[in-house]
Amino acid sequence: MIREVSCSLISKAIEEMCIEANLSLTDDVREKIVLAADTETGVIAKKILGQLVENMEIAKNEAIPICQDTGMAVVFMEIGQDVHLDGSLTDAVNEGVRNGYEHGYLRKSVVEDPLIRVNTKDNTPAILHVSLVPGDKIKITVAPKGFGSENMSRVYMLKPADGEEGVKNAILDAVKQAGPNACPPMTVGVGIGGDFEMCAILAKKALTRDISKRSEKPHIARIEEEMLEKLNKTGIGPGGFGGDTTVLGVNIETYPTHIAGLPVAVNICCHVNRHVTRVL
């Protein structure tokens, strides 16, 4: 049976999700920040974390975006093969982003051409990743991504011989290079495997996962835990002013890869790790 879905339904959902993501963080991230504000031992660090907690409250209560960089709208969609749409999917997504950023008083941060750099004034186009899956549902994740942290992200094309140590060093290197520029405390999304572009998409997807839950693969969960501890010992701290809280979470996603390669992407995000998921 084919299920008919109206594009306007998708647009409306994306509009609401853009606004929701920018005003309120998910519980896992919120809880981590509140806990860190309580346990942090650095003097300036504790003050900054207290400000981040207060900032989240103001954002939620007064509908002011958590961060002025309300991001480029990254949209992941899993579309059931039995779904038929009554129009252009790309247009529907961009219509949702346009309305969300306009009606939600969100910043328009997209330029039409990367070199000519004229603002599109409506935050479109979105960055859309679509996959076809069995069934007749549509799963949408909207993850507005700020570029202070995006600029500090890295892809490492490692050799198989570099192994687990190489992966860990890559993650450590990316976080150290990001340092104060990426608005620590950071959340770190890592993609291992696939090819050049696949590992980067995996890293972004990793950021949309609950940071309080570990990978289902035991060897990956172990690396996530080990890196969380190691990164918090770098002493970068909130705002880069030293402290125990450099990273709130490390999420790793993997995919099979080629016999000759070990691609690793590290997508850095600040504490404003925004993502909202809905199923239509």
Place this chain on the structure above:
Amino acid sequence: MAEFHIGLPLKESDIEAVHAGDYVYLTGTVYSARDAAHKRMTEALEKGEKLPFDINGSVIYYLGPSPARPGQVIGSAGPTTSSRMDKYTPALLDLGLKGMIGKGRRSEEVKDAIKRDKAVYFAAVGGAGALLSKCIIKSEVIAYEDLGTEAVRKMEVKELPVIVVTDCHGNSVY
């Protein structure tokens, strides 16, 4: 870590008094300018044209706010990454720019110019835009309106919390 409450424009004695790592609350006039505005200001200088505000003695906040809702002065208003302005900054410091508010590292050229021209680089807390917006009590676009969020604004801030990253004595937190 010492704490200061400082009025703007910055006095030479205030600039000399603060050190890297100090906590400062700023009150007075600042101008918002980020990537595109810096590029335009630099092009204006190359052509011998005037800048949209008197740079001598001024403080620039590296900021592109989100739009204000009806009744609000400004939307979310936290700092953007300062290093993207590094290319343009030494020339502005040499013209008398005294303070910058942003986040993150600066180049050696900028640090040298901060010392040479006796200025100061502050960081505001990145990602705390809703909180920081509460410290901005007036905001008006004064130039480059076509740049949208990247336009130059004249803003009045009250007790804006910042931390000294690079002081005029050659010290830097990072």
